[in-house]
Amino acid sequence: MSDSSPSFLERHQFLIYRLFSLAGLIPIGAFVAVHLLTNASILAGDDGRTFQSRVDMIHSLGPLLVPIEWAFIFLPLLFHAAIGFVIIANGMPNVGSYSYVGNVRYTLQRATGMIAFAFIVWHIVQLHWLGKPFGGGQFDPHRAASTAAEALQPTLVAIFYAIGVLATVFHFSNGLWTLGITWGLWTSPAAMRRANVISIVIGVGLATAGLGALAGMRSIDVPRAREAETWAEKQKHALSGPGAAVAPVPIPNAH
Amino acid sequence: MIKAMEAVADLVTAGADDAAHGGSSRVIRVRVLRQDVAGGESYFERFEVPYEPNMNVISVLQKIAARARSQDGRRVAPVAWDCSCLEEVCGSCTMLINGRTRMACSALVDSLVSTDGDEIELRPMSKFPVVRDLVVDRRRVFRGLEKVKAWVPVEGSYDLGPGPRISPEDQEDAYPLTECMSCGCCLEACPQYMKIETVRRDDESESDFEKRRKAAFDSGFVGAHAISQAMLFNSHPTGRMIADERLEALTAKGGIQMCGNAQNCVAVCPKHIPLTRSIARAGRAATVWAIKRLFDR
Ligand code: HEM
Numbered sequence: 001m002s003d004s005s006p007s008f009l010e011r012h013q014f015l016i017y018r019l020f021s022l023a024g025l026i027p028i029g030a031f032v033a034v035h036l037l038t039n040a041s042i043l044a045g046d047d048g049r050t051f052q053s054r055v056d057m058i059h060s061l062g063p064l065l066v067p068i069e070w071a072f073i074f075l076p077l078l079f080h081a082a083i084g085f086v087i088i089a090n091g092m093p094n095v096g097s098y099s100y101v102g103n104v105r106y107t108l109q110r111a112t113g114m115i116a117f118a119f120i121v122w123h124i125v126q127l128h129w130l131g132k133p134f135g136g137g138q139f140d141p142h143r144a145a146s147t148a149a150e151a152l153q154p155t156l157v158a159i160f161y162a163i164g165v166l167a168t169v170f171h172f173s174n175g176l177w178t179l180g181i182t183w184g185l186w187t188s189p190a191a192m193r194r195a196n197v198i199s200i201v202i203g204v205g206l207a208t209a210g211l212g213a214l215a216g217m218r219s220i221d222v223p224r225a226r227e228a229e230t231w232a233e234k235q236k237h238a239l240s241g242p243g244a245a246v247a248p249v250p251i252p253n254a255h
Numbered sequence: 256m257i258k259a260m261e262a263v264a265d266l267v268t269a270g271a272d273d274a275a276h277g278g279s280s281r282v283i284r285v286r287v288l289r290q291d292v293a294g295g296e297s298y299f300e301r302f303e304v305p306y307e308p309n310m311n312v313i314s315v316l317q318k319i320a321a322r323a324r325s326q327d328g329r330r331v332a333p334v335a336w337d338c339s340c341l342e343e344v345c346g347s348c349t350m351l352i353n354g355r356t357r358m359a360c361s362a363l364v365d366s367l368v369s370t371d372g373d374e375i376e377l378r379p380m381s382k383f384p385v386v387r388d389l390v391v392d393r394r395r396v397f398r399g400l401e402k403v404k405a406w407v408p409v410e411g412s413y414d415l416g417p418g419p420r421i422s423p424e425d426q427e428d429a430y431p432l433t434e435c436m437s438c439g440c441c442l443e444a445c446p447q448y449m450k451i452e453t454v455r456r457d458d459e460s461e462s463d464f465e466k467r468r469k470a471a472f473d474s475g476f477v478g479a480h481a482i483s484q485a486m487l488f489n490s491h492p493t494g495r496m497i498a499d500e501r502l503e504a505l506t507a508k509g510g511i512q513m514c515g516n517a518q519n520c521v522a523v524c525p526k527h528i529p530l531t532r533s534i535a536r537a538g539r540a541a542t543v544w545a546i547k548r549l550f551d552r
Pocket residue numbers: 020021022023024025028029032080081082084085087088109110113114115116117120168171172174175176177178179180182513514515516
């Protein structure tokens with residue numbers, strides 16, 4: 001320890017840690033939940049039409065999407081991750097000596113935070129357009145189902161996704177429980193037990209949605225999804241082009 | 256003089272050996288992590304003591320001191336340790352027994368042997384500077400209590416009259432928290448509580464060193480025991496008068512935000528104090544207090 005005056009981080013430690021905690025729930029946690037549930041709409045069994053319409057809804061934000069993504073997803077996530085790494089560096093897990101459930105969860109919270117970070121960076125590079133300069137950015141929002149399905153075909157990729165999704169979901173749902181203690185929402189042991197049940201239900205629900213989406217994306221019929229997407233695109237052009245309402249394009253393979 | 260002491264020690268040892276070999280020859284093997292001076296190297300030394308029923312770890316240490324010989328018969332300095340009450344109320348005999356923090360006076364050899372086998376390992380607490388062998392410097396435990404003003408402020412030159420009454424329900428709620436004996440088990444087991452050891456520099460005055468050490472203590476996590484005591488005194492009708500000062504301390508650097516909710520503290524506390532309840536209550540009070548301060552400024 002030197003005599004140097006405390007750093008910015010140290011002077012505002014309480015505030016920063018509380019903002020870190022809040023960021024985990026809103027917006028990051030809320031986004032993750034919505035994201036996984038949106039993806040699970042691939043399970044509707046309509047060659048990705050529902051999924052495509054959800055994606056269209058998000059992309060209807062147009063040029064606003066970029067600032068919204070940065071303000072509500074990327075920057076809060078980078079902030080949470082940066083403080084998360086500081087917290088990890090300042091702790092010393094000791095499950096070897098004290099193997100209580102709470103302590104195992106404490107250690108897993110840190111491990112899954114780091115796995116989530118690695119996974120999210122890779123996931124963004126692979127699918128988001130930000131990853132294009134790095135040879136990624138495979139997801140095309142106009143061809144949502146087919147491009148996602150193609151990206152997820154390799155077995156190794158699917159395994160990474162399963163691990164990444166499970167780690168993130170554990171981190172979020174266990175984090176919900178600790179967040180309630182941090183902010184003082186549940187204080188008695190009995191209340192903590194009840195809150196635990198709720199976070200387990202949320203965790204199992206989101207894990208099911210996430211893994212379901214993964215399996216669903218991998219098992220859709222890519223050529224048929226592509227046909228549906230081509231039709232939808234033509235439809236959009238037809239609707240916005242000259243003489244729009246006159247000649248709707250027939251729906252292929254509809255049954 | 257030294258010769259005479261050695262002769263006495265030999266007699267005592269011989270007696271102990273006789274006891275060990277006569278009747279039941281069962282021995283308890285003990286491995287102690289020793290350290291001769293503060294800041295020095297640590298090393299393991301093995302000892303043997305004759306088994307007796309109903310021993311606790313303190314009585315094992317007493318036998319080791321009486322014999323003052325290692326397992327291989329070398330004459331060694333007796334192992335140093337701290338204890339006082341011998342009934343788990345003073346909090347001075349905390350050490351790592353078979354790798355876990357607990358009170359030596361209430362650690363019974365019979366139950367240790369039945370769960371972990373015939374060898375007992377003793378180490379000093381790892382989160383506090385070692386003074387010698389199993390004796391550690393726990394001043395930071397008390398600095399934590401000082402930081403959060405864990406007392407009722409009634410100092411004054413005149414009679415303040417009788418204090419306000421406390422309902423039986425509130426008494427019952429508070430009573431478990433009053434049992435804290437500052438043993439530091441909760442801190443030893445906490446993955447967020449890191450060891451802080453400051454060494455006095457040659458050119459430093461005692462008071463400068465004291466200041467620097469306090470600052471170093473205050474930069475680290477204050478600890479579950481202090482959070483719990485702050486909640487105890489914030490629930491007391493007279494203690495509450497400086498509730499804001501305690502919350503200020505609890506939200507300063509090293510305050511409750513350092514807790515990572517591992518809940519080891521509550522699992523190891525020998526007095527079964529509901530520490531995580533206190534931590535969550537402190538979290539709630541800090542939430543309300545921080546919002547109030549934001550708008551009251
Ligand atoms: C997928 C995105 C993430 C979500 C939804 C998320 C959510 C959360 C939530 C809700 C908490 C609980 C906060 C509290 O107890 O007050 C939390 C805690 C934590 N997060 Fe994240 N997090 C995410 C990513 C990350 C990343 C990338 C890291 C960095 C490695 C990280 C590190 C941590 C750590 C260390 C804690 C524990 C803090 C403590 O208990 O003291 N998180 N997270």
